[in-house]
Amino acid sequence: MRTGLQRLEDNINFLRSVPLLKDLSSDVLAKIADALEVEFYPAGAHIIRQGASGDTFFIISAGSVKVTQRLAGRREDEDIRTLQRGDYFGEQALLKEDCRTASVIALQPGVECLTLDRESFIQLIGDLSELHEKDY
Numbered sequence: 001m002r003t004g005l006q007r008l009e010d011n012i013n014f015l016r017s018v019p020l021l022k023d024l025s026s027d028v029l030a031k032i033a034d035a036l037e038v039e040f041y042p043a044g045a046h047i048i049r050q051g052a053s054g055d056t057f058f059i060i061s062a063g064s065v066k067v068t069q070r071l072a073g074r075r076e077d078e079d080i081r082t083l084q085r086g087d088y089f090g091e092q093a094l095l096k097e098d099c100r101t102a103s104v105i106a107l108q109p110g111v112e113c114l115t116l117d118r119e120s121f122i123q124l125i126g127d128l129s130e131l132h133e134k135d136y
C-alpha cells in the first residue's frame with residue numbers, strides 16, 4: 001500500500017527537479033510539499049481562463065498544456081506556447097493581484113498539476129527573483 005508519507009516523499013523529489021525551485025532549502029521544499037494539492041485535468045480542460053480572477057499557482061507534474069491569449073481587438077485566441085512537466089504557470093495573477101493574462105488548456109488526458117493557494121505561494125516562493133524578472 002502507498003502511504004501518505006511516500007506520496008509526500010515523491011512530491012519532494014519531484015519539486016527538487018523543478019528548475020524554478022532549485023535554490024530552495026529542503027525545509028522550504030518540505031513545506032511546499034505539505035501545502036500543495038494534486039489536480040487532474042482531462043484533455044481540452046480550461047485550467048485557467050483569461051480574464052478570470054485567480055488564487056492558484058500551478059506546477060505541471062505530468063502531461064503538457066497550451067497557453068493561449070486573446071489580444072485586444074482580436075476575435076480569436078492565439079497559441080503562445082506549450083508548457084510541460086517541471087514548468088509552472090499562474091504566477092502573474094498572484095504577483096500582480098490582477099486577472100489571468102492568458103488561458104491555459106490541458107493538451108491530453110491525465111494532465112496533473114501540483115497547486116498552491118495564494119497564501120502558500122506568497123509565503124514560500126513569492127520572493128523568487130525568476131518570478132519577478134519574468135516579462136514573457
Ligand code: 6JR
Binds near residue numbers: 088089093
Ligand atoms: N504571457 C498564465 C505563459 C505567457 C505569456 C504574455 C502578457 C500579459 P496568470 O499564463 O499567469 O494566468 O503563468 O496571468 O496568472 O507569454 N503564461 N506564457 N502569460 N501574459 C500566466 C502565466 C502563463 C495565465 C503567460 C502571459 C502575457 C502580455 C501582454 C499582459 C500584456
